[in-house]
Amino acid sequence: MSFTVAIVGRPNVGKSTLFNRLVGKKLALVDDTPGVTRDRRPGDARLMGLHFTIIDTAGLEKAEAESLQGRMRAQTEAAIDEADISLFVVDAKFGLTPVDKELAEMLRRRGKPVVLVANKSEAKGSDGGFYDAYTLGLGEPVPISAEHGQGMLDLRDAIVDAIGKERAYPPKEDVAETNVSLPREMEEDEDYEPEYDDTKPLRVAIIGRPNAGKSTLINRFLGEDRLLTGPEAGITRDSISVEWDWHGRTIKMFDTAGMRRKARVTEKLEKLSVADSLRSIRFAETVVIVFDATIPFEKQDLQLVDLVVREGRAAVLAFNKWDLIDEPQALLADLREKTERLLPQARGIRAVPISGQTGRGLDKLMQSIIDTDMTWNRRVSTSKLNRWLDSITTQHPPPAVSGRRLKLKYMTQVKARPPAFMISCTRADALPESYTRYLVNSLRTDFNMPGVPIRIMYREKDNPYESKSGGRRKPQPAK
Template sequence: MTFTLAIVGRPNVGKSTLFNRLVGKKLALVDDQPGVTRDLREGAARLGDLKFTVIDSAGLEDATDDSLQGRMRRLTERAVEMADICLFLIDARVGVTPVDEVFADILRRKNAHVIVAANKSEGKAGDAGYLEAFSLGLGEPVRLSGEHGEGITDLLQVLMPIADELEKAAEDQPSFEPETDVDVEDGDEELAPRVPTKAKPLQIAVVGRPNAGKSTLINKILGEERLLTGPEAGITRDAISLAIDWEGTPVRIFDTAGMRKKARIEDKLEKMSVSDGLRAVRFAEVVVVLLDVEIPFEQQDLRIADLAEREGRAVVIAVNKWDTEDHKQDKLKELREAFERLLPQLRGAPLVTVSAKTGKGLDRLHGAILKAHEVWNRRISTANLNRWLAGMLEQHPPPAPGGKRIKMRYATQVKTRPPAFVVMTSYPEAVPESYSRYLINGLRMDFDMPGTPIRLTLRDQGQKNPFKGRKKAQPSRLSKHLKK
């Protein structure tokens, strides 16, 4: 049985550092300035034989209004209610503050299992703060150092009896076996096309400029306020991943920070946020580029879409805030024309209009993502490819630069995700770029692969004269005699 552990505490007490220590990876952004984390980030952690889910939360602020700090606090309190165990961190070098006392009282009411940990306790500087932690009335505190890994064994000793208690309570609950009326044979799996499963969900990254509505869109897909949203631009900092079931499709969806022009980014934290978002794009299978209907296809939008294409990801263009548009037909025509003109490398990719606020268009977005993913995974047989190549060569033979006759003899697909093809040809270095584009456009059209990145490699067919470069053999005496 696995359980959920939420790490909570004031800003800058080291929650994200400890989170990274527990998951064994640098997933959460870490910086000296307080308030870096704003959303809830989940990760798979392991301590000894214990496997559990750990949640990194925003710093608990003493604010209850609708300000950004107030919304962050409500999101953290929601994580406290969801979690099986809460790990309440204080800064041992600062000691127990009045705010810590207020939050200790809140945790006492909201969660049955609360563990107090005095973080940053390395050395003698944390002795006083560790002793003060007893005054919170939440049991014996654990002395920790998330940065140096000290006290992790002590934390494990505290977690084990609680984990056993949770497991025993789960065993006492009645279990129900799901009923199935269809038997799946072992042989059917190989014949079926590759579909997302819970073990391997479809990876989706939602990217775009700040304030395009990425977090609002994901919250609407989830059906709950899971991510922090608001009118302020640049709220999201971490690339948060969430595993959900979207209309029957297991997906892992990444919410990323808004990406501004590189020249405008001066803050170190914003650079880290953008870098985290770019990493999410590289790990995704389908990238949803979210545009604002009021200012679509700005220079930064084009750069983001081009980046996704160069990374070889399947791309879906989604235009958000469609509910605010009055002249929808005229605007849609204008968007399609701009898409064809400004992003020719993604010609044919899905263009979907959505409203993250009302949820309208999410069914179309779901269908477009599945279609783009299917094309991205498509494989074409070698026989069909070579019949196609013969037709392309007959319709438009390759040029003969410098009098060299180029012969293309063979084509095959070497990989998918994205589709990649190799054409065996003579003089591959002499084939102009325009002819390669002609072949790529033919692949898109004839095999129904609109919008997906296609990689085409021209390779030397390797048919060389085996006697080239060898010295001419000297005639023998007998051959000279016969010639006479």
Template sequence: MSFTLAIVGRPNVGKSTLFNRLVGKRLALVDDQPGVTRDLREGEARLGDLRFTVIDTAGLEEATDESLQGRMRKLTERAVEMADVCLFLIDARTGVTPTDEVFADILRRKNAHVLLACNKAEGRAGEGGMIEAWGLGLGDPIGISAEHGEGMSDLLAALMPVVDEISLNRPEADPETEVSIAEGEDGEDEAEAWKPTKKKPLQVAVVGRPNAGKSTLINAILGEDRLLTGPEAGITRDSISLAIEWDGVPMKIFDTAGMRKRAKVQEKLEKLSVSDGLRAVKFAEVVVVLLDAAIPFEQQDLRIADLAEREGRAVVVAVNKWDVEPEKQAKLKHLREAFEKLLPQLRGAPLVTVSAKTGKGLDRLQAAVVKAHEVWNRRVTTAKLNAWLISMLEQHPPPAPGGRRIKLRYMTQAKTRPPGFVVMCSHPDKLPESYKRYLVNGLRDDFDMPGTPIRLYFRGQGDANPYKDKKKSTPSRLRKHLGKKPFGD
């Protein structure tokens, strides 16, 4: 049976370390600095025979206003209410603090199933904290070490009776319904393999500079305040993945940290956040580059878009905060001209204006993402490609360096995601970049592949002399004759 476990506690008690231990991956950022985690991060955990969803939360702090800490606390309290089981984590070496006592009382009121764990309990340094933990009135404290993996069997033993109680109170699912849903998904996979399913959703990463509105945009797509937002720049630190169904299309959306210029990134934590965002780009299928309408196409925006193209991802450019733009038509014309000039490698990529605050333009953004994914997966038959290649050669023949014309003989598509084509030709090393761009642009226009990265590979064939690199050898009959003494000696 699946259930949800929320890990809560003060900042820097080891919640993210325990989260990484349970999911078996380094998904959450971990640092000695307190308050690293700000958003709710979910992961599929495994502990013994148990399979469940674990939620890493922000550190609980005594702030109830609309400050950043107050908004973080509200998100954590919401996770506590949603979860089936709440694991309250304290630092065994620090012992029970007055803040721990306040939050223990809050947890008793908000969740029926609360377990108490003392992290960093290895060695004698944590014995005092383990004894103090009895005074919180949350039952037997579980001594663990999230860093070294100690006490996981004790945590499993404490979870088992709670899970049994939850399963008794939870209504059973109708097995016939489950089977019919599963069969429907499999049938869809066989009919149209490229379409996203719940098992393999479309992976979308939202990237951009700090304070461009990435978290606000994802909250608007979800229809709820799931991610922490605010006027402060750089709120998001982790790359948070959220599974949603956007207008009937299963997707997994990654909210990433804002990426500043490399020279401005000095702190270790920001470096970790940016590298986590870059990793999300590599795992994504479609990358939404979010711009601020007031200051679009800055140098960092261009670098981010170029990074997504070099990684071979389908790119959609979205311009946020369009609701406050006074001259919309003139601004849109300027944006399109600047896009074509500054990002020629993404010529034809969709440019969508949205407002994350009002939700306007989200339907067009969804259509652009689905279209970009379909183009990214597109395959062209070899017959069509070679007929197209002949027409392109007739319109503009390849150059003739040194008086010998380069011959393009054959073309085929080697892969998709992104589309990759192989051209068999003579002297591929002498083919100029301008002619390669001519072919790539022709592929975009004639096969309706705007914006997606296209990989074109040229391979030599047929013109090389097979005896060029072989050493000269004397025939065997001649060697035999030369071995004899000359006549007359």
């Protein structure tokens, strides 16, 4: 991207709506309630041939530095300092307020280019608010409607004038044409096992109950106060993504809103936050479920782990706030026993005691994330699987149904992420669920695949004579 733009303004003037319009997706939560956005959220914006990085910010208000609103203001000021240009959004329908004038003075002191944007200009009676915007002394306001997409061409021209054409439209680099030969498809090779690609960025979602320490954990990873934190429960509302490097590997980590039990989620805004968190789980590859070590294994914790496993994601447990534990060794032994007993669907899941406040255990947690992702991506050759199938069915044959023994003939891995296997057999509908669990647990042990979902599907060949009479002609009734 050629430059960075921050969207700033007081609460409820349409900043997040404009952000969603520029990125072309509904990434930021939008609601009529003031103060929905709290953290700063970056995105890749496209505006009629103009490409840049856009940052959505919280509404600026006057507040004490230690209060929640004060910490939100600090996050917004950090975004302004990071950006090359600011879009100062005012509400043309409502008109100016003393807060708008204070923000205009703050932006003027920063000495960076500012584009004044009069949003909601399509509303009846918005002319007065539009002309009042001239009194801010930030130049001619650009009338737009972020909700309906009006005025986007004028907004683009104003951004180009403020940043300069050379910065707005950098020259394209020449890309030399090369003949790239694709590797031969190896799926038909029964002994083929692809190697793990540790150069690809890894997407990790951090989930958990409210106030479990998710944002504090990510800030400790980054080494800066990138996300809003505090003693209040439910601070995070949007799912915010941040990127950083760990031992040369790009990690894209998603902070999510705390998820309470469904019966307790009644407000519309919290429902939107939970839905955003669920989308992050589906988009991620590995999901870290953060437990509060002082009150672990609440019912909601177990339901979150079960949700991640059912979605087919790789899961890692992080027991946070370990610095508050008085007898860590005794608690660790108890947690290990409860993990094996309460989470049989994710047997062998990796669990790491950590402290987001002090940074204890974070390297071990990241290594567990990488190891789990390797297991989640693992492929086993068909030849190994069939040798294993012969051995395992000899030790413990499938049960007989109506006096006829079920036969497992052939096995292959049909996909990874998570590992999924297909077994060709007879009478697949009669195979009991207990035998499938036996196969899954044996796969985990024999091929070292702890903690990841394993799926087994069965297929039986169609009987060509099932709908016929053995190739013989049916006798005709006598006349």
